[in-house]
Amino acid sequence: MIRQTLTSLSSIAEIDADMIIDVRAPSEFAHDHVPGAVNLPVLSDAERVEVGTIYSQQSPFLARKVGAAMVAANAARHLRGPLADLLGDWQPLVYCWRGGQRSGSFATILDQVGWRVHLIEGGYRSYRKTVSQMLYDTPLAHRLMIVDGHTGTGKTALLHHLRDQGAQILDLENLAGHRGSLFGAQKDGQPSQKMFETQLASALQILDPNKLTWVEGESSKIGARVIPPSVWARMGAAPRIEITAPIAARAAFLATAYADLTHDTETFIGLIHRLRHYHAKDTILDWQGLATVGDWQSLAKQLMVEHYDPRYAKSQARAVQRPEQMALAALDHQSLSDTARQLIAEFN
Template identity: 70%
Template sequence: MIRHNLTDLSSVAAIGADTVIDVRAPSEFAQDHIEGAINLPVLSDAERAQVGTIYTQQSAFLARKIGAALVAANAARHLQGPLADKQGDWQPLIYCWRGGQRSGAFATILDQVGWRVHLIEGGYRSYRRQITAMLYDTDLPHRICVIDGGTGTAKTALLYHLQSAGAQVLDLEGLAAHRGSLFGGLAQQQPSQKMFESRLAAALAQLDPARITWVEGESSKIGARMIPPAIWAAMHAAPRIEVSAPLAARAAFLATEYADLTHDTETLMALIAQLRPYHAATVLEEWHALAHRGAWQELAAQLMQVHYDPRYKKSQARAAPAQQHITLRSLDAQTLGRTARDLIEGFR
């Protein structure tokens, strides 16, 4: 059995284990976990609560005795289930909350089977300290360049074209599972703040700090998730490329990009209603009417003209001047692909 101290997040990959196993309870795993880990709990949420109650109300010895029996039973299920096909050369990396009894007990069983077992010293808490150090306590070493622009200027799509052309990209909206505006919720639920940060840290660990990393301009929050301070500061200090396009092109792009909402009129109407604090009732009635008629491009154009563009202009008045302005007459794939290649060439 080999114990490892994490010096940074790349240490997890450097260990070279075949499978990362989180043995904490399902609710702990759902809140956050090492990116790519699987959950093989040695105690369920109910069992963990039961053992904790016995520990505080009866005795530590009885709690350990009952806990050991539960861990052994759950370990047997894992050996007969998810781990049944693992061969002798398989190497797992195991962790629990603080690298103590749960991971130690499971690791001992697997070690006795004959597998080369790795443990994270300090468990999840050690991992979380590395996340905090990277995203809260130190300056980001990566060379960031920000793609900015008003609503509907295809910034996310341009980011994908940059990635397809070989550039490094940090997709904040993809990692946050949200498109960044009131209408930006996706079908999947947003991750917790800690899970969002784990995804960010894992993505950053895969990027070369010496190369430019392209990021889409965002507000400080994406949906309900806050952009951590190190990334936010790097974005503010980074060169900014501002993209603009005619209103008609933007409206056509949004009508396609938000097809999930155009196919769910009830949800769209409810989202429009949330703009009531900002606009007169007559304006909202007009937008509801457009949604009811399926006039998606006209609705998108009005939302941008009346709601989003004024707010974007106000925010840009406080921002540093853009290093470069790009005007796109069309937002089709060919135009975005050509623009991505030009940007890569211009920022070598």
């Protein structure tokens, strides 16, 4: 039996599905998909273009006939491949772009096999609408506490210590695939804006709105990804804890936290070059020289004092709320763990 499932985030989460199957083409799946879904396309990207061309240039009937043959062939390939060893009690949740022919055809085949199949009503398009409503149109109900501070004060690491000790966190940088500065890119790159929003909505869905959620202070953009309005507005109204630490401790922390970049001197030098519009040529050359010889702590210190700290001070001067400060003498594992414990005791 094929069952229609409502497209709200909670309805999908409540379905006792063993697998969420996105039958759209690989490029559609790569751009955005329901969290946890696997891609079993019933039309490849090339096949989708071919069917669309036949539809517009020849006839809808011929397009449907050619498309049906392609869907049948691809469904057979999936049944002989990733679905081959599944037993009779397996339950999939299937969707396509708008809950139409692609997902309906595949769901019918799975149903005829004898599996209990669920379909997302309205497909991905309806699911995307619920994500947009949550992040763009509805005030966020979650209680947030912002962990703020200068570059190098271990905010992300502190957030993870809070999580490890039982606090709720929202790790925006992890969701955005970026550490939030010129030097913050990660090797796997960033998800699309829609995929970032999908992951963000999914993360918010499992958090208890009545329980405090800790979030790192960010600008409105993390790399190229924009924090959606509902979340950004809630962050702007949330209370803040500002972490402070000596410059030497911050420099030492950054040299370790950005070890992936310090192992690629050529890339680091290229990133420094991108700061040439903000600083004198001699300053850029000095920083590149420190990178060349591997003096990472001196480089980190100069970048903070001459580039990041002035910008942070400027942003803080515009802030409406004055954050409560917490001074740390060191930013090692034990210090951050103790700080997390103290914050939970004081605010949770």
